[in-house]
Amino acid sequence: MKRIGVFVCHCGINIAGTVDVERVAREAEKMPGVAFAMDYIYMCSEPGQLLVREKIKEEKLDAVIIAACSPNLHESTFRAAAEEAGLNPWQCEIANIREQCSWIHSDRKKATEKAIKIVGTIVGKIRLNESLEPISVSITKKALVIGGGIAGIQAALDIADSGYPVILVEKDSSIGGHMAQLSETFPTLDCSQCILTPKMVAVGKHPNITLMTYSEIEEVSGYVGNFKVKIRRKATSVNWSTCTGCGLCTEKCPAKVPSEFDRGLTTRGAIYVPFPQAVPNKPVIDRDNCIYYKTGKCKLCEKVCEIGAIDFDQEDLIIEEEIGAIITATGYETLPIADLPHYGAGEVPDVIDGLAFERILSASGPTTGEVRRPSDGMIPKEVVFVQCAGSRDPERFKPYCSKICCMYTTKHALLYKHRVHDGQPYVFYIDIRTGGKGYEEFYHNAEEEEGIVYLRGKVAKIFRDGDKTVVWGTDTLTGRNIEIAADLVVLATAIVPTESTAELANKLRIQTGPNGFLSEAHPKLRPVECINAGFFIAGVGQGPKDIPETVAQASGAACKVISLFSRDHLEQDPTVAWVDEDLCSGCRTCISVCPYDAREYDEEKEIVTVNEALCEGCGSCVAACSCGATQQRNLSDSQIKSMVTASLGGE
Amino acid sequence: MYKKLGLDPPCSPPILLDRTKVRGEFGLQVDELSGQHLYACYQCGNCSSGCPLAQEMDILPSRIIRLAQLGQKEEIIRSNTIWICASCFQCTVRCPKGIDIQAVMDTLRQIALDEGVDHFGPDQIDSKHAAEVPQPGLVGVYRKLST
Structure with missing residues (x-):
């Protein structure tokens, strides 16, 4: 019969506060097969692990049970300790008496009885444990990054720089994501384009990166180290290998489609490049809006294209790739104003969202950075910013905090004030959250020195009155309601995962949480990994976060992929x-x-x-x-x- | 309409806010006379929570500052707060943003006096109670009248 050792952890007071750990050890000693049992304050600490290793040798143990926290946390720690002392790692088991016992009970006597039973079940199991060897699988050292925003760009560059090939798949025709739309970035006010576009160019030129824009994931099969991925390269209707990106076709196209990049503040043609700094800087034909595809007539682009790059018959292409690891960085959208009936449901022309205001502030935007309102081009003198438009509203909209709005709204108000000196920005807020390096100082400067008026309360209603947009809000600090006849209203609409996130997560078989964001394996200790091996996540697709956090998470995910690829075989x-x-x-x-x-x-x-x-x-x-x-x-x-x-x- | 119905006018009418109020004459006047910057206040409430006379005030000191930020002169100079304030400096020493709130209170009293708003004077204290009034309070009352 096996000689089993039982080690009961106090976990400080986490376990010992509710469970009589000494009694658990004494009772364990009486169980059949148990040759030794003891308790210790922190079993996972180095002295604790040393105890396990020493007792395995001294007591000639064949198997050990650590009665402690969830195996999710320290199973690998103790298996490594057991292996060091000469045991097969699968002769070490965890009895979870913390998450499944001490944390959820308060009656000390009953909790102790339960802990004894939990240990007993593991004793019953370990008696019959076989010694096993890990399964070794080979690994394809090529990464797939899904999403070409700043998260995907950073992850792709980090992996590519370490020498491994990367395929970067982006559903739009250019990489850049939302960051390309931003004017300036908090809290340093450096220009978004200036810090992003060099990275976009680096992606386009990197010898280890295969850029597949206007492409989507069709199917994923296989397992960590050995995925098979089908990628649909959507028909661009333009032969990109011959197209020089001269832009003549986009200028001549007679179709007028609201520009997604400019949030509908300008129009684009049906053949278009989303923005001038696009990578790759090649146009695509949006077939839903192309006059030729709709009526069979036009082909003006074909006529003006001197090198004959237009290809109306181009078809989608399915490409199959073998991949070792996948990073999903699918980013975000914002809750449409149409979903907010009390804020005009998108029908009041001077009620816009934060991304539209970014375009208005942007030097490359529709007004070349001059603040003019959409309805009549007037320079607004009274501008109201409304935070939590759909966020922190569990009854009607989204329960969570969108996290970046406090800071970007402050930035918006500040940039507006810098451009319209005699204008007055007001910010309605529930709480101002400025956790981040230099963030609180940024906000204080805005409030104290720049004359931005913060009003604590939610806005109840926004409606049109003549050429004014009336805002009914409150200021709980005075206990008075506030009415402002504004010239422009900017809503900090809730951040939501991109529409395709759910479908993609299904294809990849990775998890999403209750609000549709991608789920990490552990909220603290495994923030860039999915539960399923070989899948990693980065950026706002996992949850609202700002640019520095996104970049850090992307580099973290890349690092996990690089560490995976640094081995020749994977052990499972x-x-x-x-x-x-x-x-x-x-x-x-x-x-x-x-x-x-x-x-x-x-x-x-x-x-x-x-x-x-x-x-x-x-x-x-x-x-x-x-x-x-x-x-x-x-x-x-x-x-x-x-x-x-x-x-x-x-x- | 309220009179016709025999009702009191609304006690919390909405503040119709525009840039002439938040950056208007009143705010600038308070800033200039007090040498303080009203917009430095981020409404933490420390001045109110530490005020030994807060229980006697109809508007807490932090809310006075808030109303001043939003240009609500009338409400401030009609409050009893500025007269209850004993100028004890508790608020000033506690303020995390370094605002001399006592100086703001002094300024507000000055503005109220200039406007001829009724105030509480030492002559209104009857002799029976005068002995119980703390000396700093009495000094404060005279000080308020002499500023």
């Missing part, structure tokens, strides 16, 4: 499903329940095998298998029976 957890070939009837129920496509039918043997590299060890097929042919390593039926028995108080 071997506690996966396996099949007793003699018992398998080939019914294929397992194939239908497997969420990871890890079960494959073997035509020759007429059984269903397990692709160990794909299997995540979830156990669905094990539960579904009607003939007991599928078992999971170190979670066999007999182990589970033994665990159930222990949890019911038996032996």
Whole structure:
């Protein structure tokens, strides 16, 4: 019989505050197979780990149980410690008496009883644990980055700079994302284009980066290190290899389409380059708005193109690539004003959103940086900024804080004041949140020195009255309602994930949270990884954040990919499903329940095998298998029976 | 309309805000006379929370500053706050933004006096209670009248 050691952690007062850890250790000692048990204040600390290593040798232990926090946190820590002391890592198990016991109970006596039972179940399990070896899989050292905003750009550059090839896929015709639309950036007021466009050019020229714009992810299969990705290169209707980007076609196009880049403040042609600094600087034909595609007549672009680059018959292309790791950086959109009926539902012309105001402030924008309102081009003298337009409103809109609005609204008000000296900006807010280096100082300067008036309260209603836009708000600091007859109103609309995020997440089989943002594996300790191995996330697609945070997260995700690629083989957890070939009837129920496509039918043997590299060890097929042919390593039926028995108080 | 119905006028009418009020004569006057900068105040409320006479005031000191920021002169000079203020400097020493709130209060009293607004004078204290009034309070009352 195995000699089992049990190590009970106090976790400071996290466990010991609710559970009598000494008693747990004493009771554990009486369990069959347990040769040694003890408790210690911080088992994960170096002295704690040293204790485990020493006791394995001194007590000649064959298996150890650490009764502590969730295995998510420190299973790998203790398995490494056990291995160092000469044990097979799979002879080390965690009994979770913190998240599943001390943290959720208050009755010390009952919690202690439960902790003893939890330890008992793991004792029942570990008695039958096999010694395993990790599964080794090869790795394709090529990364895929989805999304060409600042997050995707930064991640692609970091990976490419370390020598690995990267494919950067962007659904629009140019990279740059929302950052390309911004005028200046808080809190230093450096010009967004000036700091972004050199990076865009670097992406375009980097020998290790294959840029695929106007492209979308069609299908993803495979597993970490060995993904197969199908990318749809949408028909641009322009032969980019011959197009010189002269711009003649875009000038001559007679179609008038609201410019997405300028937030509808200007128009573009049906054949267009989204903005002058685009990378690649090549046009595409928007077939939904092209006169030729709609009526069969026009082809003016073809006539003016001297080199004959226009190709009306071009078709979408599907490209297949082998990829080792995927970074998703799908970014954000803002809640449409049309969704905000109390703020005019988009029908009041001088109520615009923050991104539109960025374009108005931008030197390359529709007014070349002069602040003029959309309705009549007047220079507005009373400008109201409304924060939390859809954010922090769990009953009607979004429950979360969009995080960047306090700062960008302050920047907006400041830049407006710099341009219209006799104008007055007002900011309605619920709270001003300025957590960030230099942010609080930026806000204070705006309020104290620049004459921006902050009014604490939500705006109830915005409506048109003559050429004025009336704002009904409140100022809880005076306890009085406020009415302002404004010339222009700028709404800090809620940040939402891009429309395609949900569909893409589905294709990649990565998780999204309740508000549609991509989910990280751990909110603190694994902020750039997905639960599924080989997938990483960066930027606002994961949650609202500003540029410095986005860049940091993108570099973090890139670093994770680089560290993955620095190995020649990947080691995977071997506690996966396996099949007793003699018992398998080939019914294929397992194939239908497997969420990871890890079960494959073997035509020759007429059984269903397990692709160990794909299997995540979830156990669905094990539960579904009607003939007991599928078992999971170190979670066999007999182990589970033994665990159930222990949890019911038996032996 | 209120009179016709025999009702009191509304006590919290909305503030119709525009740039002549927030950067208007009143705010500039307060800034100039007090040597302070009203817009430095970020409404933390420390002056109110530390004020030993706050319970006697109809408008808390921090809200007085706020009303001044928004140009609400009438409301301020009709409040009892500026007269209850004992000029004890508690607010001034507590202010995290270094605003001498006592100086602002002095200024507001000055403006109120200039406007001929009624105020509380030492002659209104009857002899029975005069002995109980703290000396700094009495000095404050005279000081207010002499500024």
